[in-house]
Amino acid sequence: MISRETSEEASEEASEEEYDRRRHAQWCAGEARADGVARRDMLRLLAAAGAAATLPPVLGAPRAQAAGGAVAAGIVKPLPADRFTIRGTNAETKFEALAQTGFHTPASHFFVRNHTATPRLDAKTWSLKIWGDGLRGAGTREFTLADLKRLPSTTRTAFVECAGNGRSFFTTQQGGEVSGTAWTLGAIGNARWRGVRLSEVLRRAGVSRHAVDVLPSGLDAEYVTDDGTNLGRVRRPLPLSKAMDDVILAYEMNGAPLPADHGYPVRVLVPAWVGIASIKWVGDIEVSSTPLYSPWNTRFYRLFGDQYPPEGSAPLTRQTLKSAFELPWNASLPAATTHHLTGRSWSAAGAITRVDISADEGRTWHRAHLKDTPHRATWTRWTTPWRPNTPGPTTLLARATDTTNHTQPETTAHNTQGYLFDAVVRHAVRVV
Structure with missing residues (x-):
């Protein structure tokens, strides 16, 4: 339905x-x-x-x-x-x-x-x-x-x-x-x-x-x-x-x-x-x-590129779906310690229904806890525990889904002016 x-x-x-x-x-x-x-x-x-x-x-x-x-x-x-x-x-x-x-x-x-x-x-x-x-x-x-x-x-x-x-x-x-x-x-x-x-x-x-x-x-x-x-x-x-x-x-x-x-x-x-x-x-x-x-x-805020018509897309209106960790890029996190990772997800099309987190390159995912009552056009804060045991570089992924059943994809279709990126972002950290 x-x-x-x-x-x-x-x-x-x-x-x-x-x-x-x-x-x-x-x-x-x-x-x-x-x-x-x-x-x-x-x-x-x-x-x-x-x-x-x-x-x-x-x-x-x-x-x-x-x-x-x-x-x-x-x-x-x-x-x-x-x-x-x-x-x-x-x-x-x-x-x-x-x-x-x-x-x-x-x-x-x-x-x-x-x-x-x-x-x-x-x-x-x-x-x-x-x-x-x-x-x-x-x-x-x-x-x-x-x-x-x-x-x-x-x-x-x-x-x-x-x-x-x-x-x-x-x-x-x-x-x-x-x-x-x-x-x-x-x-x-x-x-x-x-x-x-x-x-x-x-x-x-x-x-x-x-x-x-x-x-x-x-x-x-x-x-x-x-x-x-x-x-x-x-x-x-x-x-x-x-x-x-x-x-x-x-x-x-x-x-x-x-x-x-x-x-x-x-x-x-x-x-x-x-x-x-x-x-x-x-x-x-x-x-x-x-x-x-x-x-x-006309000149700006349309999508141009190989996947769009020569005149570009229609003028951009609604924003898209994204997630972000509240962590510095390449943050150092101690091993054998439970970290309470936090972040925010947002969508212009609907309210956030779930956020899934992966710490193993997307092989496995677990659901984060949503801290706010989700609403369209605002963001929703979330948190999840993570206990890394092996020192070295790794990548954290956060993937949101909204009430339109849209989930962040692995990649975003390229456009020459770099608008509306909605893919899952690979957030590099180092376990020390």
Whole structure:
């Protein structure tokens, strides 16, 4: 029997692919906009079957720059070495640093994904502009932070995870070449977010029955690629159906105002979707009666490679399934000692139902104890005892299964930009 969640997952994926096909047709007919994407790039993305499937040079991961050209990490909060690995303009959380942090990730440990640099915004002068031909009437609607806080609030625990989380394992475990930030598994954080539903704000702004797409834009600096192409501010369209569903305009994180690096004063939160959809420092939302594209769902955040169509997959939406040990890489563990291994597993499609652990290259598996009540779009902590007796190098494996009956595979299909890695990660340790 197919579960309701499995059926809903298949339906969501099918509807997203159909939605993208309609947008392709409408763009070709001149009925959709692709601001910031050159026509030649769109033609390549929309090429007929049989065109070259290799990754064009323009699709390589761009270097984060401010429009003025200066490269800088641009992160405001402290990044102590025991918590973070610095990766250019980004900071990856070390999973071992999460061992004592509880279910919600403190802001002090939450990873940072910046395209340019964290802007310093004043909440007193900040406002959210909502505009476009998908609204009834004419003109722009503006909401201050005080306006948003007067609206009914909602609170939700959800993870935010970069689409490239786990990217490095395409190379280190599978021998493939990929472009982009070489994340291990720490480009994720799970927090309790409070804000107002985007649907509430759109209704008050006068969203019309003709609206099809919603395009949030951030207030960080414009994004310039290595070849000097200015792609403008980070922005990515959402189907109106998703925007009116579970998307939140969040102004609090774990009971406090959003920190600067995490979107202060207001960010978009799109539960379960790839992190790029959750635009930080949002200041502008276009509501459109025609389909929209941006570089962040054409040039980036699609799957390209030998196993995908020449134009790439549909734009990425939901994240995937992963597990991680709360251990340093190549940790030294004493022999003849019982160790209580801990870790976390998460899925965007369903709740975690079980986590299996292997310490013998996958020959045998035993079930870990789940410490949390599992929910979709959050993670579940787990623990398991392990008593190694033989000194030397070994590998620990953690394999999760969710309520859609999806279990982490041995390998992930290769894609050139290294997105959505979901295979079981081989975590090397040394018994001493």
